[in-house]
Amino acid sequence: MTKIRRLNSADAGFAEDFTALIDRAGGREAEVAPRVAEIIAAVRAEGDVALLRHTRELDGLDAAAAADLEIPREALEEALMAIPGRQRDALKAAAARLIDYAECQKTDSWEFEDGDGNTLGQTVRPLARVGVYAPGGKAAYPSTVLMNAIPAKVAGVDEIVMVSPTPGGERNDLVLAAAALAGVDRVFTIGGAQAVAALAYGTETVPGVDKIVGPGNAYVAAAKRQVFGQVGIDMIAGPSEVLIIADGTGDPEWAALDLFAQAEHDEDARAILVSPDGDYLDAVAAAVDRLIDAQPRAAIIRAALAKQGALIKVRDIDEATDLSNRIAPEHLELAVAQPKVLLDAIRHAGAVFLGHHSPEAFGDYCAGPNHVLPTGRTARFSSPLGVYDFQKRLSLIHATPGGAARLASIAAELARGEGLEAHAQSAEARAAGGARDS
Known part of the structure; x- marks a missing residue:
């Protein structure tokens, strides 16, 4: 039984x-955190040298130069054609459904005019560069590549950089094929905490990114937690x-x-x-x-x-x-x-x-919906990965000369209540006149 x-x-x-x-329980993340901190510090200080050393020691991949760790774009397309036709068709069908769903998540910019003629609003901009961590080697998770990269692509991210370990040099064609379908721009055969550090801080070869997404082992989870603030992350899975x-x-x-x-x-x-x-x-x-x-x-x-x-x-x-x-x-x-x-x-x-x-x-x-989801009761305050995770919102404030007078009186009153006199004077200067715009 x-x-x-x-x-x-x-x-x-x-x-x-x-x-x-x-x-x-917290799992192994706390246990490995000190070692992860050492790896991050080494990559941050030594760049490609540390990246090559840790990739050799931890993944058994001995590259002569960091440039050798990058997989050419044409190799991704070759992998897509090399996998069995039924797998390729299934990947394409899944990608199409994910794109359709992600398109519905896109957020538009907006503006409105208040009663004093001031224009207020929000402008939506995609992130410039995103890093995707994809488990590799014998672990084949092409669906994870699609789920992490496609929303970023739909959001309009300029460049998607994927890292995926290849222990002993063993590449996974399914993972690479998914990267080709999802529109990943660059792929590096690195993994673990050293890959997260390279994405967070950049090296001579691996570009630094604005946000890191994707699952990994305890070392990856601990590294993502430690680099948060330098870059954004999706979640600690x-x-x-x-x-x-x-x-x-x-x-x-x-x-x-x-x-x-x-x-x-x-x-x-x-x-x-x-x-x-x-x-x-x-x-x-x-x-x-x-x-x-x-x-x-x-x-x-x-x-x-x-x-x-x-x-x-x-x-x-x-x-x-x-x-x-x-x-x-x-x-x-x-x-x-x-x-x-x-x-x-x-x-x-x-x-x-x-x-x-x-x-x-x-x-x-x-x-269609994303399978990158909050775990460990974090669904109480967080949401599935989506297009919105790869967009930023910029607030817009455009005060007219007439509207500035009303805003100045409110701002000055609150500023003096907080003991910030320069704030009050800055606001009141606009109400007093001077330079004009429309």
């Missing part, structure tokens, strides 16, 4: 058990997670497979199913036992379900949505007969999948 905890909200001690379940709210009307085997799909990421992935139907929970548990041996990653799935999985019996669907908001899951499946009825009760989630025919796997690859 597959080990997966069973909880019941009616039991004594449930509150403590549930809190323990959703409490995420933790282990992936899914919460399924089920009313018992769905197929238990579908639910089991959805739990597997999350748990197979790694041993720290979290897969939870909540339902008021005890018989349905029993049926899902039986389906898990029946289907798990056929899974190629069965050992990982078993470890994840034992460590972070749960089947939770609740009193009713309202209690299920309350627990969901406490978890603030990265992925939330509403596996119920009328999912839109529940949507108003959902306050915190990265992505919501409505109904029995909307598995989380669609969101991972091709539905």
Whole structure:
């Protein structure tokens, strides 16, 4: 029998058990932080020399010069043509859907005129240069390349620079093909904290960027946290997670497979199913036992379900949505007969999948919305990656001579209240007249 905890909200001690379940430890990030700081400092001080040294020591890639770490654009196109036709078609289909969705996220500039004739507004500008971190080598995540690069491209970012480790020189054609489709401008075969440092501070060869996006291991996460402020980052991603709210009307085997799909990421992935139907929970548990041996990653799935999985019996669907908001899951499946009825009760989630025919796997690859989502309860205050993450908003203030008098009286009063006399005089000078514009 597959080990997966069973909880019941009616039991004594449930509150403590549930809190323990959703409490995420910090992982290895704190453990590796000192070493990461050393790597960042070395790359910042020595540039390409440190980058080459760490790439040789950590990735087993011995390059004579930093320029040798860059993959020519034509090699990306060659990789796109080298992969099997069905994979190429699937990548193209997924990219097209992501572009369509991203186009709807674009924000326009706007202006309005107040009652005193002043023009106020907002101008939207894309970031100049963005860095995308993509796991490489034996780990093939072309979907991650598409999800991180396409919104940047749609936003109008001038240049997209991708870093992807190639341990021992092993390149992944799927990753490179995705880079070609997503419009990545430059690709470097570097990874780990040294790649993040190179993107943040720039070296003689790798250009510095304005923002770094994309997932990685504990070293990458720690490096992103440490360079934040020098550059922007998307988020600090933790282990992936899914919460399924089920009313018992769905197929238990579908639910089991959805739990597997999350748990197979790694041993720290979290897969939870909540339902008021005890018989349905029993049926899902039986389906898990029946289907798990056929899974190629069965050992990982078993470890994840034992460590972070749960089947939770609740009193009713309202209690299920309350627990969901406490978890603030990265992925939330509403596996119920009328999912839109529940949507108003959902306050915190990265992505919501409505109904029995909307598995989380669609969101991972091709539905359209981005699969870069807040984890570890950060959906309480953050959102999925999107076009807006690659745009800046500039506030506009254009005061007319007549409007300046009204603004000056307000500003001067508040400035003197704060003890800032020069502010008050600067404002009042505009009300007194002098140079004119329109």
